Amino acid sequence: MRPITYVRATDTATAVTAVSSDPTSDFLAGGTTEVDLLRQNVMNPRRLVDINDLPLTGIVGTPEGGVRIGALARMSDVAAAPVVRERFPLIAQALELGASPQLRNMASMGGNLLQRVRCSYFRDAESPCNKREPGTGCSAVEGFSRGHAVLGTSEHCIATHPSDVAVALVALDARVHTLGPKGERSYAIDDFFLLPGDAPHREHPMEHGELITEIEVPATPIARHSLYLKVRDRASYEFALVSVAAALSVMDGVIADVRMALGGVATKPWRARRAEDFLIGAATQRNDFAMAARVEMADARPTAMNAFKVELAQRAVVRALDMLCDGNETGAAPGSGSGSPT
Ligand SMILES: Cc1cc2nc3c(=O)[nH]c(=O)nc-3n(C[C@H](O)[C@H](O)[C@H](O)COP(=O)(O)OP(=O)(O)OC[C@H]3O[C@@H](n4cnc5c(N)ncnc54)[C@H](O)[C@@H]3O)c2cc1C
Ligand code: SF4
Secondary structure, rough: OOEEEEEEOOOHHHHHHHHHHOEEEEEEEEOOHHHHHHHHOOOOOOEEEOOOOOOOOOEEOOOOOOOEEEEEOOOEHHOOEEEEEOOOOOHHHHHOOOOOOHHHOOOOOHHHOOOOOOHHHOOOOOOOOOHHOOOOOOOOOOOOOOOOOOOOOOOOOOOOOOHHHHHHHHHHEEEEEEOOOOOOEEEEEHHOOOOOOOOOOOOOOOOOEEEEEEEEEEOOHHOOOEEEEEEEOOOOOOOOOOEEEEEEEEEOEEEEEEEEEEOOEEOOOOOOOHHHHOOOOOOOHHHHHHHHHHHHOOOOOOOOOHHHHHHHHHHHHHHHHHHHHHHHHHHHHHOOOOOOOO
């Protein structure tokens, strides 16, 4: 048995000092990732610094039309917040389609961004895994890889980023604010998630002891017309095989603006910039949607087991855009975002 010390931080500066001064310590928020991995011997902190008393739970609309979300706001509270539902339906839907009600009541937004991959080799604490133990190899490349990534992979890691809400936040150009031993920092969310490259154990640019304090979503008027479509093996309590966060504005039958990001297919929440570029100025036609999806997936590098994701992602993109054009963005509401895109 490994002894673990537990302390409860009462202010942010103390929490940062406590973790940054001790390489064997971790923050503890809702514990839904941290405690699982601790029990499985995947993470081995000797000290847990509980941050649940810190005043980081706010969900506040900005006068400009954005929202500032405290790192300790619970997934369920963020999904239920009127300002989020009204201004950013894709965020509310992404949260409600994740995990289970019990987990959403515990899980924090900061912890959600930092949750670890669901690759079974990472989680069994025994198999070679470059993410868990750098330099040992990647068991998934030649192993079981049905749920793994087809975009942003490297020979060293092909694990999919598991967060749903991160996909919506990437589509919206959110910013992640932190407090670390060197002071406050702010990251564009697309830079916050790192590709595995040859260092898959580095998943974000923060240093040890840096605390996420807030997620800032800028005003994005087209997000009022948005959705999160999640395709998964069963209708609830399951991670995405493919997901699409999308927002659209149409003028005179032509796409004036679009935001899109993909989940379940890449090693980080994947901003679909190629598809966006293709769609701006295009007609709202299925053929154009399908071409945009094809362009986005052109660099996919699937394994034999997950090649189906390339086609599935393209169909999901088309379906998401169809739903937005039909004014059917509530179609991705809880429980209905599953099933096979046609
Ligand atoms: C069965 C199951 C199903 C799930 N399904 C889904 C799903 O469908 N979609 C989805 O998106 N997620 C899913 N999740 C993941 C879940 O959303 C995350 O476990 C949760 O959001 C993590 O938040 P937490 O507050 O519990 O974090 P913790 O477990 O407390 O922490 C997670 C990590 O983040 C660090 N940390 C936490 N807060 C901060 C902070 N403010 N600053 C710096 N570091 C911090 C911790 O040290 C730890 O390393 C599922 C989880 C489980 C167990
Ligand atoms: S895919 Fe990544 S997490 Fe999974 S075994 Fe390979 S290195 Fe580890």
